[in-house]
Each structure stands twice: as C-alpha cells, then as structure tokens.
Amino acid sequence: MYTEKVRVSENVVEQTLHAASRLGFYLIQEACEEFLMENTNLKNCLKMLERAYKFSLSKLTEKSLEIAAKYFKVISKRSRFKELPVEQMISLLQRDDLNVDSELDVFKRFIQWLEHRKAERLQHAADIMATIRLPLLSPSAIVDSVESISYLMDIPECQTLVKEALHYHCIPSRQTVLQSSRTVPRNQLVSDLMVVLGGAPRYKCDSVNDDVIAYNLATNSWKSVATLPEPRHHHASVIFGGFLYIAGGERYNNSMAPLNTVFRFDPRSGAWLKVASMKHNRQSFNLAVLNNMMYAVGKYSVFCGRLDAVESLSSVECYNPISNSWHEVAHLSTPKRCVAVSTLNGRIYAVGGSGNKMISSRVESYNPFEDKWEIKQPISTPRFFAHLVSISGSLLLVGGATVSQDGTITCMDSIERYTPSSDCWTVISHMRTPRAEFGCTSVGSKIYVAGGYNWDTMERLRSVECFDFDSHIWTEMKEALPVELTGLSLACIKTFNGGGY
CATH class of the missing domain: 1.25.40.420 (Serine Threonine Protein Phosphatase 5, Tetratricopeptide repeat)
Known part of the structure; x- marks a missing residue:
C-alpha cells in the first residue's frame, strides 16, 4: 500500500x-x-x-x-x-x-x-x-x-x-x-436578446412604432437597438437561418392598407435587406419556417378595427430564399385571420383564428410533402389573436380572445398544451394577465409575452410576463414596455456584439 x-x-x-x-x-x-x-x-x-x-x-x-x-x-x-x-x-x-x-x-x-x-x-x-x-x-x-x-x-x-x-x-x-459554422462571427459576447418590433400606439394620431427595442434579462432594462425599414403593426416575424424576418402588417394607425413587404434583419451587422414581397397584402397573420421555407398563414387584406375585416382569406404562401420568390400552396380549410401558427415534427399547425364573423376552434396540420392540410382535434374554446409556441415536443396555445354567446369579447387566460401523439389538448396553466394582440416568443423553456390588449379591462398593456414551462410558474418582468403597444411582435435573436448595433 x-x-x-x-x-x-x-x-x-x-x-x-x-x-x-x-x-x-x-x-x-x-x-x-x-x-x-x-x-x-x-x-x-x-x-x-x-x-x-x-x-x-x-x-x-x-x-x-x-x-x-x-x-x-x-x-x-x-x-x-x-x-x-x-x-x-x-x-x-x-x-x-x-x-x-x-x-x-x-x-x-x-x-x-x-x-x-x-x-x-x-x-x-x-x-x-x-x-x-x-x-x-x-x-x-x-x-x-x-x-x-x-x-x-x-x-x-x-x-x-x-x-x-x-x-x-x-x-x-x-x-x-x-448558414454554417463558417458564417458565425467569433465573439466572446454571444447572447440571446429578446426584441420587440413595431406595434400600434394608444392613439390613432400617434405614429406607428418603428423602433426595435431589446430587453436585457441581466440588467432588466430596455434599449433601442435598430429601426424598422418601415413602421408597422399587426405584422408577423420569425427567425429563419439565424436572421429575423418581418412581413406584412399595417404602416399607419388609421389606415386600411395592409403591406406585403418583407425585410430580413442580420443580427451580425444590424443591417436590413428587402427581399421579395408576398403575393398578398397581409395583416394579423403569422409566419412559420419549415424545411428551409417560410410560410405566411392567414390574413385579412382590409382592416377595419379589431372586430371587423372586409376580407379574410384562406390563402397560404411559401417563400423560397434560393429563388427569392413566393408561391401559393394548399389553402386553409376556411378563411382565417388572427390565427396562431407554429411548427412541430415536420408539420405546420394553424389553430383558431377568425373569419366570416366567426371565431374558430379548428386545428389544422400542414404536410409539406403532400401539400395538404389535415383537420386535428379542436381546442376547447374558440379563440383568435392567440400565439402558438413549440416547446419540448408539444405545442402551447397562449392567450387570445373569444366571443361569448351574447356577443361579448373576453380574453382567454388559459394555456392549452397539444400532444401530437394523442391528438389531445389539455389546459396546463393560466396567464397572470389575459391579453390579445400581444407579442410572444420563447427562450429555451421560457415563454415571454409583452404588451397587447385586455378585453376584460378594456386597456392596452405595457407589462411583460414570463411563463416557465418546467415549473409552470408565471413571473412579471421588472421593467414593462416603454409604451403601450398592440399588434407588436416579439422575437429572440442571437447577437454577437452585445446587441450594440
């Protein structure tokens, strides 16, 4: 020994x-x-x-x-x-x-x-x-x-x-x-940054927001990091290949002319690139990325306030960055606007929405190889202006609003979880502050919601809240949005210079 x-x-x-x-x-x-x-x-x-x-x-x-x-x-x-x-x-x-x-x-x-x-x-x-x-x-x-x-x-x-x-x-x-490992900048300050893009202000006489503001989770503070090429609200945004895409929406606060323009933001340089415009002008729709393609799902082409739209369409179109062009794909089963959209297991899911003066509880799944939509188990209560988030092999439907039998609009505070294997929806939590027309994004196992409109209290919101999927606990962030915004979008981008563009 x-x-x-x-x-x-x-x-x-x-x-x-x-x-x-x-x-x-x-x-x-x-x-x-x-x-x-x-x-x-x-x-x-x-x-x-x-x-x-x-x-x-x-x-x-x-x-x-x-x-x-x-x-x-x-x-x-x-x-x-x-x-x-x-x-x-x-x-x-x-x-x-x-x-x-x-x-x-x-x-x-x-x-x-x-x-x-x-x-x-x-x-x-x-x-x-x-x-x-x-x-x-x-x-x-x-x-x-x-x-x-x-x-x-x-x-x-x-x-x-x-x-x-x-x-x-x-x-x-x-x-x-x-994109590859050779297109990623070398830097010791790589971090995830939660950003708010655009949004409608409280008063119609005020200018639509064109600011891109970032929330620093470490310091609990907001910072302006970029400016949108065009101000807009009720638009859609998505992360695709490390870039941030923003599309459609409305440029003015009192207009009825949705946009079809699309821009791409490069977090490495802070530069915007205008890419091909969508075939249709769209507002209150969503974007999804699947198999190196970007899909625009749902729309209404003329906006007349929160409750009415002259035209809602079932149109779905697909963007190919190789050809820098859009083409039509299979339409939704019914015309919809304000539909929640996300991807999971090689499929695009479209949940709820509204169209033809009806609020929908329908859930549809798009198969890109067969170019067709399949009807799935509906949600328990019809809702529109909600968000759909993919986390840990499930889909979470967050927030939104519904219409009761007497015609009253109320916010939905429940979070429903969809499990594809069982084609089943289950309520797993309730929001601290019910809201519609809000921004939503996920960072890891956490879901963030910001701004929006609370139909129950008839107020525009500034608060930012976080739902931890692991613990099912909601917390309110220390710093609210600098201003009240509806029709904003929220995204998480990876920055390589501390976000200082």
Missing part, C-alpha cells in the same frame, strides 16, 4: 505524468493536470497545450486553448505559434472565442504558419483553411487576399472553400439557407 505523497513540481511533472500513465495511476495524473492548469498563463499556454496533447489531458487542453484564443493577437506573433502541430492549429482556429479584429487576420496568421514549413504543411492546408470563416470576409478581401494565393488555389478543396465564400455574397437572399 502506497502511503507516501507525490510532490509535483515543474521539474518532475512530465516524468511523473509519464510514469502515472504507464502504471495507470489516474489520481496522480489528475493531480499533475491540476498542477499544470494552476500554472497555465499567457506566457506558457502554447507549451502547456503541447503537454496536454502529449499526455491526453482534456482539461489542460481546454484551459490552454482558452487562453491562447483570448490572447490570439499576442501568441500568434510568437515563434512557438509557427511550430504548432496541425492538430493543435486546427483546434485553436476553429474556436468561436478566438479574439480577432477580422477573419482576415486569422487567414494571414495561417499563411505565416503554413509558409514556415510549406513543403510538409501544404498537404494539410485545406483542413486548416476549413476552420477559417471566409464567408465573413468581404468579396474584395476574398479575391485580393485569398484567391490571389496561387498555391492554395491549386488545391481543389481550397478552391471549393473560396467558391463557397464568394457564393455566400453573390445572392444575399440565399444566405439564409447557406
């Missing part, structure tokens, strides 16, 4: 690791790894990385790479950087937290490393070049700084990577379906 303590020091740590590895003394290996991690810093991180690979020390590998990535601008100028083996070079350059000012800097450091031992390293050029996020470079930088290196272009795999990067910029609308 061994009772002596093992003393670890810089002078003997490698010998100790070697012996512990051969003899299977794993506790000693762990002690040595902890010692090395405690002594890993900017000065020796590349040396520690070499040791970590030599003795297969995963924790030390991560610690060394983390420091090297954070101080990449410093360590990439050292002579030891040029001696990094291929495997270690790939592990470093593929990290999301590589701290660089530009992806062009990463490429230049790669070229310096490659040319240090060009003859033996050229065979690995494509593997390492695949870790560099060339699509994030401008087309001119790709042509002038990358494509101009002839010995790289002699390698077919490197040619393919350059073509991929150039094609990414050729037709901007296609970027939505060309």
Whole structure:
C-alpha cells in the first residue's frame, strides 16, 4: 500500500505524468493536470497545450486553448505559434472565442504558419483553411487576399472553400439557407436578446412604432437597438437561418392598407435587406419556417378595427430564399385571420383564428410533402389573436380572445398544451394577465409575452410576463414596455456584439 505523497513540481511533472500513465495511476495524473492548469498563463499556454496533447489531458487542453484564443493577437506573433502541430492549429482556429479584429487576420496568421514549413504543411492546408470563416470576409478581401494565393488555389478543396465564400455574397437572399459554422462571427459576447418590433400606439394620431427595442434579462432594462425599414403593426416575424424576418402588417394607425413587404434583419451587422414581397397584402397573420421555407398563414387584406375585416382569406404562401420568390400552396380549410401558427415534427399547425364573423376552434396540420392540410382535434374554446409556441415536443396555445354567446369579447387566460401523439389538448396553466394582440416568443423553456390588449379591462398593456414551462410558474418582468403597444411582435435573436448595433 502506497502511503507516501507525490510532490509535483515543474521539474518532475512530465516524468511523473509519464510514469502515472504507464502504471495507470489516474489520481496522480489528475493531480499533475491540476498542477499544470494552476500554472497555465499567457506566457506558457502554447507549451502547456503541447503537454496536454502529449499526455491526453482534456482539461489542460481546454484551459490552454482558452487562453491562447483570448490572447490570439499576442501568441500568434510568437515563434512557438509557427511550430504548432496541425492538430493543435486546427483546434485553436476553429474556436468561436478566438479574439480577432477580422477573419482576415486569422487567414494571414495561417499563411505565416503554413509558409514556415510549406513543403510538409501544404498537404494539410485545406483542413486548416476549413476552420477559417471566409464567408465573413468581404468579396474584395476574398479575391485580393485569398484567391490571389496561387498555391492554395491549386488545391481543389481550397478552391471549393473560396467558391463557397464568394457564393455566400453573390445572392444575399440565399444566405439564409447557406448558414454554417463558417458564417458565425467569433465573439466572446454571444447572447440571446429578446426584441420587440413595431406595434400600434394608444392613439390613432400617434405614429406607428418603428423602433426595435431589446430587453436585457441581466440588467432588466430596455434599449433601442435598430429601426424598422418601415413602421408597422399587426405584422408577423420569425427567425429563419439565424436572421429575423418581418412581413406584412399595417404602416399607419388609421389606415386600411395592409403591406406585403418583407425585410430580413442580420443580427451580425444590424443591417436590413428587402427581399421579395408576398403575393398578398397581409395583416394579423403569422409566419412559420419549415424545411428551409417560410410560410405566411392567414390574413385579412382590409382592416377595419379589431372586430371587423372586409376580407379574410384562406390563402397560404411559401417563400423560397434560393429563388427569392413566393408561391401559393394548399389553402386553409376556411378563411382565417388572427390565427396562431407554429411548427412541430415536420408539420405546420394553424389553430383558431377568425373569419366570416366567426371565431374558430379548428386545428389544422400542414404536410409539406403532400401539400395538404389535415383537420386535428379542436381546442376547447374558440379563440383568435392567440400565439402558438413549440416547446419540448408539444405545442402551447397562449392567450387570445373569444366571443361569448351574447356577443361579448373576453380574453382567454388559459394555456392549452397539444400532444401530437394523442391528438389531445389539455389546459396546463393560466396567464397572470389575459391579453390579445400581444407579442410572444420563447427562450429555451421560457415563454415571454409583452404588451397587447385586455378585453376584460378594456386597456392596452405595457407589462411583460414570463411563463416557465418546467415549473409552470408565471413571473412579471421588472421593467414593462416603454409604451403601450398592440399588434407588436416579439422575437429572440442571437447577437454577437452585445446587441450594440
């Protein structure tokens, strides 16, 4: 039985690791790894990385790479950087937290490393070049700084990577379906941001909101992060390929002319791109994404207040970002507006809504391969202006309003859960504040609702509330919306610069 303590020091740590590895003394290996991690810093991180690979020390590998990535601008100028083996070079350059000012800097450091031992390293050029996020470079930088290196272009795999990067910029609308690990910015400030887009103000004489405001869950504060290309309310928005799409709605507060325009917001740069307009002007409808396509479901084309619409349609159209065009698909079974829409298990679900002066309890499921809608189990109470959210293999129907037999409009406070396997709806909770015409989004297992209109109290709302699906508990956020808004949309975008556009 061994009772002596093992003393670890810089002078003997490698010998100790070697012996512990051969003899299977794993506790000693762990002690040595902890010692090395405690002594890993900017000065020796590349040396520690070499040791970590030599003795297969995963924790030390991560610690060394983390420091090297954070101080990449410093360590990439050292002579030891040029001696990094291929495997270690790939592990470093593929990290999301590589701290660089530009992806062009990463490429230049790669070229310096490659040319240090060009003859033996050229065979690995494509593997390492695949870790560099060339699509994030401008087309001119790709042509002038990358494509101009002839010995790289002699390698077919490197040619393919350059073509991929150039094609990414050729037709901007296609970027939505060309997203990959090489199109994600490197940044240490990646976070999910809840944003409010547009909305109608309290008074018709006031301007429709064109602000994009973000809620910081850490500081409980609102911040303006962008401006809509056009002000709008009762529009639709959806996340598609990491981009935020916003479509349709009404531009003015006292008009009856819904829009058909569609814009795409890039969270990486804060830039808007106008894409193809919908075939139909739409308001109080919803968007859904399925199989790299975006669907616009439900509409009414002339708005005459909350209760009336001159025309509700069953029209459904589909947007293809490859061709940047819309085309009609199978219609809903009946004309609808204010319908709740979401996707689950390869299907689009449309729930409730209103049309032809009737509130619907109908649930329909769209099969994109057969291009047809199938009737499912209806909800217990007809409702419109609700939201449908997909969470943990189920659909949750949140909020909205209904009309009683005497014609009174009341808000629905129940949350109904739909389970596809049993085709069954179950009430699982009730809202703190019933509302319709509100914004709704999910972040992980939490659902957020903001603004809207409470028919029970006849008031416009500013409050923002959160439903935790795991605990079934509602909480009210500390800071309400800056202004009362109805017909707003809520979305969760991933930001790469702290949201400071």
